[in-house]
Amino acid sequence: MTTSFLRRGWVMALLACLLLAPVVAIAVDDPSEMLPDPAQEQRAEAIGAQLRCLVCQNESIEDSSADLARDLRHVVREHVAKGESNRQIMDWMVNRYGNFIRLKPPLTIGTLLLWVMPLLALGIGIGVAWWTFRRPRASTPPPLTDEERRRLSDLTRTR
Amino acid sequence: MNDTSLPPSPTRRRLLMAAPLVVAGGAGVAFWRMLSGMSRGSFDPHDIHAPALNRPVPDFALPDQAPGTGFSAQDLRALKTPVLVNYFASWCIPCVAEMPVLNVLKDRLPIWGIAYKDKPEHALGFVQRAGNPYARIAADRDGLTAIDWGVSGVPETFLIGPGGVIRWHTASPITESMIANTIMPLADSLKS
Numbered sequence: 001m002t003t004s005f006l007r008r009g010w011v012m013a014l015l016a017c018l019l020l021a022p023v024v025a026i027a028v029d030d031p032s033e034m035l036p037d038p039a040q041e042q043r044a045e046a047i048g049a050q051l052r053c054l055v056c057q058n059e060s061i062e063d064s065s066a067d068l069a070r071d072l073r074h075v076v077r078e079h080v081a082k083g084e085s086n087r088q089i090m091d092w093m094v095n096r097y098g099n100f101i102r103l104k105p106p107l108t109i110g111t112l113l114l115w116v117m118p119l120l121a122l123g124i125g126i127g128v129a130w131w132t133f134r135r136p137r138a139s140t141p142p143p144l145t146d147e148e149r150r151r152l153s154d155l156t157r158t159r
Numbered sequence: 160m161n162d163t164s165l166p167p168s169p170t171r172r173r174l175l176m177a178a179p180l181v182v183a184g185g186a187g188v189a190f191w192r193m194l195s196g197m198s199r200g201s202f203d204p205h206d207i208h209a210p211a212l213n214r215p216v217p218d219f220a221l222p223d224q225a226p227g228t229g230f231s232a233q234d235l236r237a238l239k240t241p242v243l244v245n246y247f248a249s250w251c252i253p254c255v256a257e258m259p260v261l262n263v264l265k266d267r268l269p270i271w272g273i274a275y276k277d278k279p280e281h282a283l284g285f286v287q288r289a290g291n292p293y294a295r296i297a298a299d300r301d302g303l304t305a306i307d308w309g310v311s312g313v314p315e316t317f318l319i320g321p322g323g324v325i326r327w328h329t330a331s332p333i334t335e336s337m338i339a340n341t342i343m344p345l346a347d348s349l350k351s
Contacts, residue, residue, distance in 0.1 A: 054311035071302050096309040098210045
């Protein structure tokens with residue numbers, strides 16, 4: 001009992017380590033890609049980390065080694081060097097690739113609906129349940145007629 | 160006679176029974192439509208919906224790619240009839256696969272090619288082997304024009320209407336059914 005508990009504890013600890021380990025992937029694989037100004041390079045990396053690589057689709061362009069990701073990193077750095085704001089660069093990308101390129105989707109009616117769907121479903125479920133179970137109790141059955149009374153006493157007598 | 164005393168009335172019971180069936184049926188129809196759209200090529204879940212639709216082509220000017228001549232945004236904007244712009248590369252397998260279809264289509268709709276990140280001699284060899292479906296061919300060596308168009312890979316194809324406006328887009332290889340069901344009807348409607 002205790003040994004299995006201990007073993008499970010170890011597994012949990014290991015899992016926690018894996019999950020919580022900071023993801024320090026070296027962003028750019030070629031130093032010549034980097035901007036000379038460290039502050040600008042840091043900004044470019046922060047922007048790139050929010051952009052989806054459209055080839056691998058679940059990696060940021062900073063993490064991906066795909067060709068397109070390298071080109072997009074280059075484009076981001078060009079825009080940063082030109083002195084554009086993060087917002088401007090993000091808009092430039094979204095203009096070309098849609099919101100799909102953002103790893104963090106913006107709050108729109110569509111995404112909002114996605115988030116509140118469980119609550120909506122729960123609400124609808126409660127509504128249906130309330131509607132189904134409440135109504136029969138509201139109407140009390142009418143009193144038995146004479147004939148029904150007679151039938152009832154017949155039935156109980158035979159038993 | 161004494162129906163009213165029965166707690167759930169039959170119609171309500173039937174309604175409650177039907178509700179899940181209706182929902183399941185609706186979901187079934189939706190899935191069927193989605194899957195049949197996937198096989199016909201009209202629905203592609205991997206397609207990144209190009210926000211470029213119904214916008215004029217971005218500014219660019221690309222050099223010649225042998226055996227064709229290059230073109231620019233001005234050339235496309237000066238057009239009075241629709242053309243198909245097809246991004247391709249010699250290193251791209253789906254591009255090889257769509258060549259026979261493009262070779263049939265070229266007689267009905269002019270196709271302009273853009274060689275994406277390709278060595279000139281490789282692109283030339285590819286086009287010659289494929290039987291050259293292109294009326295003009297430009298070279299996008301660094302792939303930056305493609306990014307401006309919202310291209311995420313090859314092959315990618317755009318239908319350009321009069322005035323250089325992007326009217327349709329696909330990120331998958333062109334198929335015969337795509338031509339018959341989508342491209343030609345749209346191109347014909349843009350001509351008139």
